[in-house]
Each structure stands twice: as C-alpha cells, then as structure tokens.
Amino acid sequence: xxxxxERAPMARVWAVSxxxxxxxxxxxxxxxxFPFEAAALGKSLAGAGLPALAAQAxxxxxxxxxxxxxxxxxxxxxxxxxxxxxxxxxxxxxWAAGLLGLLSPAAWIHEPPYxxxxxxxxxxxLLKHLGIAGxxxxxxxxxxxxxxxxxxxxxxxxxGQLLVLxxxxxxxxxxxxxxxxxxxxxxxxxxxxxxxxxxxxxxxDLIGLIELxxxxxxxxxxxxxxxxxxxxxxxxxxxxxxNTFLLxxxxxxPGYGFPFVGGxxxxxxxxGLLLLGAVALLRxxxxxxxxxxxxxxxxx
Numbered sequence: 417x418x419x420x421x422e423r424a425p426m427a428r429v430w431a432v433s434x435x436x437x438x439x440x441x442x443x444x445x446x447x448x449x450f451p452f453e454a455a456a457l458g459k460s461l462a463g464a465g466l467p468a469l470a471a472q473a474x475x476x477x478x479x480x481x482x483x484x485x486x487x488x489x490x491x492x493x494x495x496x497x498x499x500x501x502x503x504x505x506x507x508x509x510x511w512a513a514g515l516l517g518l519l520s521p522a523a524w525i526h527e528p529p530y531x532x533x534x535x536x537x538x539x540x541x542l543l544k545h546l547g548i549a550g551x552x553x554x555x556x557x558x559x560x561x562x563x564x565x566x567x568x569x570x571x572x573x574x575x576g577q578l579l580v581l582x583x584x585x586x587x588x589x590x591x592x593x594x595x596x597x598x599x600x601x602x603x604x605x606x607x608x609x610x611x612x613x614x615x616x617x618x619x620x621d622l623i624g625l626i627e628l629x630x631x632x633x634x635x636x637x638x639x640x641x642x643x644x645x646x647x648x649x650x651x652x653x654x655x656x657x658x659n660t661f662l663l664x665x666x667x668x669x670p671g672y673g674f675p676f677v678g679g680x681x682x683x684x685x686x687x688g689l690l691l692l693g694a695v696a697l698l699r700x701x702x703x704x705x706x707x708x709x710x711x712x713x714x715x716x
Contacts, residue, residue, distance in 0.1 A: 425699050426566075430558040433551050433692045434491050434500055437507055440689060441488025447676055448481025452669055456679060460538075463522025484510060491555075501559035508552035514545040525592055535590060536583065541683045543583055547576020547693045548686065554696060570700050573693040574637050577651060580690065581631035588624025591617065600680075604664040606657065630654065634697075641701030648694045648701075655691040658684055 447453050457480075458473035469476065487510060490503035517523055523539025524532040536543070550572030557565025587593040594617045601607035601619065610619040633647025661667065667681030668674050677685060 425702075426696070427558065429692070429696045429699050430555050431496070433689075433696070434504060434555045436689060436692055437504075437548070437552055437555065438488045438491030438493070440685065441484050441507060441510070442492055443488070443675070443677070443685075444682060445481040445483070445485030445488055447669075448484065449478040450669075450672070450676070452672070452676075452678075453477050453481070460517070460520070460522055464517075464520035496559060498559075501556055504552050504556035504559060508549050508556060511545045511549040511552060514542055515549075517542045527592075530590075530592065534583070534586075535592065536587065537592075540584060540587070541679075541686065543580050544576070544683075544686045544690060546579055547573055548689045550576050551689055551693050551696070570697060571638075573697055574634070576693060577634050577648075577690065577697070578631050581627045581634070581651065585624045585627030585631060588620045588627065594620030597623065600661050600665060604661055606660060626650075627654070637697055637701065641697075645698055645701055648698045651694045652691055652698075655687040655694070658687045 448457075454473045454477040457477045458470045461467075461470035461473060461476075487503050487506045490499055491507060494500040494503060518539050520539075521532065523536060523542060525535045525537040526532050550569050553572055554566060554569030557563075557569050584593075588597065597620055598611070598616050601623075602611060607619070610622065614622060630647045630650040634644050634651065635647075637644035637648070661684055662681055665680070667678055667684060669676040669678040669681075
C-alpha cells in the first residue's frame with residue numbers, strides 16, 4: 417500500500433508525535449531516580465529470574481531513567497533535523513527493547529486456573545510498546561525523508577493497534593481481567609453504572625466485545641481504509657476514555673502525588689501515544705483516498 421505521506425497533515429502528525437514521545441519519556445525517565453521506581457524494577461527483575469540484577473536496581477533504575485530522559489528531552493525541544501531524527505531512532509530502540517519483558521514469567525498470570533501464556537498480567541503495558549515503537553519509527557523515517565521507512569512505520573502502527581485491542585479485548589472475557597478492570601471502572605462515573613445491570617463479568621465482556629469489534633474494523637486498514645477509519649475513530653475515543661481514569665482513581669504514586677505517575681497511571685498514559693498512532697493511520701488513509709481520487713480523475 418503506497419501512501420501519500422509527504423502531505424502537510426502527515427508532517428504535523430509526526431511533529432506532534434515527536435513532542436508527545438519526548439514528553440512521555442522525559443516524564444517517565446525523571447521518575448526512575450525515585451525509590452518507588454527502583455523497587456518496581458527490582459521486583460520485575462526478580463520475577464524474571466534475575467536476582468543479581470534485581471539487587472542492582474537502586475542504580476540501574478536511575479541510569480535507565482537518565483537515558484530515557486535524555487532521549488525524551490531531545491525529542492521535546494530539538495527542531496526538525498538530525499537531532500530529532502537520531503533521538504527518534506533511539507526512542508524506537510528503547511520502546512522495542514521493552515517488548516523483551518514479555519519473555520519474563522513475571523509478565524504472565526500463573527495462579528490457578530491460569531498457567532501463563534496467553535493470560536497476561538503486568539505484561540499488558542508491554543503490549544503497547546509495539547505501537548509506540550512504530551510511532552518513533554515514523555518520526556525517524558519522516559526526519560530522514562525515507563518513504564519506505566514511513567510505510568513500515570504505518571504497518572507497525574497498524575500491528576500495534578491490533579495487538580493491544582485483540583489481546584486485551586480477549587482478556588476481558590477472563591475472570592481475572594474482569595476483576596482487575598473493575599477497580600478502574602467502578603470508580604469512574606462514566607462506567608460505574610454498567611455494574612448494576614451487567615455485573616463484574618458482564619461489564620468486562622461488553623468492553624471486550626467493543627474492543628474486538630474495533631480491532632476487526634482496523635484490520636481492514638491495508639485494503640479498505642474507508643472501513644478501517646470507523647475502527648480508528650473508535651480507538652481514539654477509547655484511548656480518550658481510558659485516560660479519564662486518571663481523574664477518578666489514584667493513578668498518582670501514593671505518598672508523592674502529581675506529577676509522579678504510578679504504574680497504573682503510566683499504563684493509561686501510554687494510550688495517549690497509541691491515540692497518535694491511530695491518528696497517523698487515519699491521516700495516511702485519508703491521504704491515500706485523496707491521491708486515489710486524483711489518479712482516477714486524471715485517468716478520466
């Protein structure tokens with residue numbers, strides 16, 4: 417699928433994406449110097465069967481945070497050009513490396529009746545890294561002026577949307593996920609009413625069905641972008657709604673408060689980057705339809 421990505425709307429998408437990636441990485445990176453992030457890293461490394469590294473979390477966490485923050489600051493303040501391009505490439509590697517966490521047993525749920533893959537636990541936040549890495553790839557390819565790279569970025573963004581919506585959507589039909597998501601939804605005035613008529617599992621099933629229907633529409637993007645756009649609109653709406661949970665639950669780190677984001681808050685804020693990925697796919701699909709119409713008119 418060849419997309420007219422040189423148009424001004426796409427350039428704006430990549431420019432905004434660079435700033436959003438930069439802000440998120442600077443924000444998350446700055447917190448890694450604090451004890452609560454070092455403790456979380458140590459727990460993750462211990463769960464991955466790496467006790468020696470877990471014991472070094474007190475310096476590994478701020479060191480990784482310094483790297484993440486440096487990449488983020490560059491993306492946030494650098495003008496278009498070499499610095500932004502190189503920072504976007506580093507961001508792509510950083511987020512893609514996070515996917516390796518899915519190899520850890522700690523990413524999966526093992527308590528009966530579940531036995532690991534495909535029932536995912538803390539690894540749900542890592543599933544979002546594919547789409548975020550695709551966003552960084554798009555910024556890098558745009559700054560480099562590489563049409564093939566931009567096309568690959570769009571394919572990665574598409575795959576990232578499907579990975580999150582399908583996997584987490586299917587998880588909604590499990591009891592463990594239904595109980596987990598209830599902690600978010602019951603505190604929200606936008607969703608709490610669902611638990612009266614539907615109950616814990618029924619409310620989760622409904623959300624899962626909506627996510628799977630959204631994914632089914634997005635799946636058509638490479639061939640029918642005019643169909644997929646409805647799924648992408650639904651995805652944008654979904655990501656906006658999930659971020660409202662930050663206003664209705666303690667998404668901020670206990671004992672610190674704003675702007676220190678806890679684990680659940682970071683999980684939700686990553687949806688803002690997936691939202692930009694959905695917008696990039698929408699813009700690319702619109703550009704493709706316009707260029708197709710222009711070619712048809714020229715042929716006539």
